[in-house]
Amino acid sequence: MKRNKKPRVANRFARGYPLTLLFIAGISLLLMLGCEGGVEPPKPTVVKRQRRQKPPAQEIQETVKEVKEEKKAPAYTYNPVGKRDPFKPFIALGPKKPESKAPLTPLQRYDVSELKLVGILKSPTGYRASVEDASGKGFIITKGTLIGRENGRVQEIREDRVIIKTSYKDIFGQIKEKEIIVRLKKPEEGGGR
Secondary structure, eight states: OOOOOOOOHHHHHHHHHHHHHHHHHHHHHHHHHHHTTOOOOOOOOOOOOOOOOOOOHHHHHHHHHHHHHHHHSOOOOOOOTTSOOTTSOSSOOSOSSOOOSSOOOGGGGSOGGGOEEEEEEEETTEEEEEEEOTTOOEEEEOTTOEETTTTEEEEEEOSSEEEEEEEEEOTTSOEEEEEEEEEOOOGGGTOOO
């Protein structure tokens, strides 16, 4: 015959008993340590309100004098003489150049850098130069010829160069002039045909 072995009730509780006992002992130890040696919370400080006392008449007179003296002191005034207008933009937003009613010449439609100096001719009346655009179209220029988009004018033609004077507007709105020198390339440099 086989017997059913049922665990005893006392045996079941005996297995978990040491763990439960350790858990309860740990919690009680923490509670005891936490309560021991604690710092008492600080007592709230009580501030008593003082009644407002009216200042004596002498103090009132002194403060009135101080206020009057402050009003008499001269305030700072801005003197714009010799200074630029802080509200004026650096770059002029208006039209770049005044529109002239005269029609543009073909040379004024090109930028000076787009033109190539091909040759310089010497004549009894002075020097003349021949320039070409990128497509190969040629133009003859003399001293005083209008050239370029920046209102350029041929100032001088020499044996090996052409000097062009242009005017432009800088970022401050002032009109400045600059000289552009276009040199004739020598045959060794690839200028001859």
